[in-house]
């Protein structure tokens with residue numbers, strides 16, 4: 703079996719199945735919908751931002767798209783197949799960062815990254831980890847355990863875990879949370895470069911600058927779903943909390 707690299711895979715031609723195709727997807731809990739019905743397709747080389755106010759249903763939608771929540775109704779296909787996050791294909795292709803508490807307290811930062819990287823068959827685990835520790839500003843903290851990190855440093859570790867493994871679809875829920883401005887900017891620039899190289903990115907964000915750098919299209923999530931350009935979406939979220947700090 704050939705070993706994987708940790709780079710995003712080449713963009714599929716547009717005639718190939720979309721990386722994500724959501725068809726009349728109703729996200730919610732049990733039989734209760736949280737927002738309007740969502741339909742979209744996302745190809746390699748595209749980044750879709752989901753925007754909208756707190757509680758609108760963005761996280762619920764992305765969790766439903768990747769099969770962590772059952773849909774109230776409708777379907778999602780990833781790379782043409784029904785979503786099943788237990789399959790090897792799904793786990794090989796789809797990298798997800800949602801949960802701030804998704805770490806093992808006893809393992810160091812570099813051990814976390816090594817498990818993820820080796821578990822996905824990456825050939826040059828040490829080199830890959832070292833590059834990501836550097837990128838995320840964690841090199842000096844490689845031997846630290848999660849509870850000895852700041853919340854922003856833990857966030858960096860979780861984000862780094864998505865970059866030490868192969869991925870053709872990356873799903874991030876508010877990746878900007880707790881990152882300082884410089885790290886947000888570095889991450890946004892890198893994500894956009896990976897999208898331009900063929901990655902499909904689905905990202906929930908409240909940060910207009912992050913969105914403007916990263917997104918190629920956007921959905922405004924509310925009781926009714928609106929398709930937006932990145933510029934329209936950035937304006938919409940910039941006015942979400944006009945009195946916030």
Ligand SMILES: Nc1ncnc2c1ncn2[C@@H]1O[C@H](COP(=O)(O)OP(=O)(O)OP(=O)(O)O)[C@@H](O)[C@H]1O
Nearest residue numbers: 731736754755756757758759760761762763906923
């Ligand atoms: N486990 C759950 N069971 C039932 N309802 C839930 C659950 N989790 C969230 N909700 C509700 O679903 C709605 C949508 O929540 P969701 O987290 O998807 O919103 P969001 O748009 O991501 O918000 P935010 O911007 O604050 O992160 C909210 O009204 C929330 O209270």
